[in-house]
Amino acid sequence: MAEPASPENGTTRVAVQLAPMSVPKASDVLADELRERILRGEFPEGTALPPERELVTQTGMSRATVREALRILEVQGLVRIKTGRAGGAFIQRLGEESIASSVDLLIRGRNIRLAALHETREAIEPSCARLAALHRTDDDLAALDRANDSIARDGSLGEFLQANVDWHVAVAVASHNELLNGFMLALSRAIYTSTDNQGFVDSAVRQTTAQAHKSITEAIRAGDPEAAVRRMQRHVHGYAEAVMAVEDRTSIDVEA
Template sequence: MVRERGSDSALSRNRLRDDLRDRILGGEFRAGDLLPSERSLVETSGLSRGSVREAIRSLEVEGLIETNRGRFGGSRVIEPRRDRLVHLVDIFVRAKGVSLASMLDCRAAIEPMMARLAARNMTPAALARLEELNQAFHDNVGALQDYRRINYEWHLEVARIGGNEPLMALLEPILNLARDSTEYERVTTPPNRLRAIAAHDEVMAALRTGDEAGAALAMEAHLISYARLTRDSEG
């Protein structure tokens, strides 16, 4: 007997979704593999076709699979993409109206480790790119919009060199929002720009010599100081 859509409990649908997710994350289904067909999942789970489709859609939303319809269609496992997590964090931060100071606090919890990893993983080519950005940072101290862009690119490049994907996924949306914050221009006064340049120079000095602890401490001091300046400007 064909079961009607809606006759299955949410618990049963969620159990199928969770089982498929666990099998994907556990390596039973790898990127490029097709999941069992809808018909097969209906038969093995005892759920209606509609409930099976809801479970499949949930996995699509999570970015674990993509589904194509038609004769040669099906649900195929895909590599998780960082931009999906970036998008979710971006929505959360925007919806909460998180302040620039709070975003800097978040960065102070993440970027020191990224700076430490960057010092560990540094290559001549990566260092040359950072040197170029740091010089541009100096050269554009009087041009706020260029200064803002270069500051963002420098911090992002340090994180990329660090090479930790989960931390990058957390950091990137916060960097994006800090860059675009309406508070940025108020806080980034000429004296504060000079302070930031000096702080970047301290981080660079540690990165040049592969000083992991020094890079982490310099980055932490920079971000904590800027968060404090941001809060002071609010008063």
Template sequence: MSSAEPTPPTPRFETLTVPKASDVLAAEVRERILSGEFGEGTALPPERQLVEQTGLSRATVREALRILEVERLVEIRPGRGGGAFVHRPGHESLAHTVRLVIRGQRIRLEALHETREAIEPACAALAARRRTERDLAELDAAHAELVGAGEDLPRFLRANIQWHNAVARAGDNELLIGFLGALSESIHASTDLARFLDLRIRQLTAHAHARITEAIRAGDAEAAHRRMSRHVCGFARAAAEVDGRELVDLPDSGD
């Protein structure tokens, strides 16, 4: 007598997650923006037409547009002539995201300086290879502003940011421009001006900027990298001597 056939196992299925309609619409528009199909400033169809074309509710369409607005992929303009307009991400979008990470994760001031020491010398080397006459003029203008700041500490630090951002722009790398912009702004915002009173630091900074600019102007990438490395490392040490904080609460940049 033959044994009975074994009972096959009952099929099982994993729990399925169905995406929200607003997420699906946002994903389609996002892809068409990032692929270049929708260029900068392109006006999306009015809300009423989007409802008709997609078959979705007005609330769903509005939610999708809001998602894209938060991601800075569209700009919502009110009033007559308003609507949703495409905004393709640039280095300013990267800078905004980096600032959010720095604030949200409460990044240590030491970590900000370490990151700057790791990447800004490379920016200086790129600047030496790629700088234009316009870039050199921006570097010279920022340096003149820094030297002319005198005892005006906020003016000095703003000019310092302008110079470092000008170096990044001269390197002509969109990722580094955005990243360095956020980093410079964060270091500036976290610097305790009441303690940053050392004239020696300001004098050394001005001298270092002049030397780095000289290397960039000469197209000497190796010297630009070396001098920038020495500068940012020295600046970090000098700043630590007058500001012993480890964790810094950055203010809201408003963007």
């Protein structure tokens, strides 16, 4: 609202209100600048960034600010910090593990429901199988065979679950799609961590899993994407239904 005209000079004063302003931290500004240059490919993998002292001189920022910016980049997987005489910050390429870590943080941070994890897996994994049938190599098939051999062994529950994760991840690797690989790595870990495997995985489940995996592997080996998709859809949907049935029974028992 405008104030009355000043009797002294005839001017009108207007009451101006400003919203609180968020000023970025200097370390965030420096991390953003370095991140963009890394992602643009200005620094090849393995390149050493200038030492902290030189970065302080170049940027005019404090050593603590420079150090915090480098820690941000390290957490994001863009640099690897080495200590010692030959130490420093070295550029590293983001890989599937970085994708998996980010997805894992989202799953845990948002407390994503187990049902949602299975829905996502049913949407993604048949596509992995289709691409695997089209692009698999001899090394990919060897990895699938090793996982199948481990699943068929009469090992501990932990060994079976790890072999199961290894097989599903191997299918994603065989798709030669880095995003799908990262997503499946995170999804597989989350699903098996969230499932009451002790009360669910019995000898019948192990046998059914082993048979399904072999059938899907053969479709991938034969280069038959349609069969790979059908068999993977049937496998992951059946597994999801069985797991959720166990989860529902457990919830009812607890509430009772």
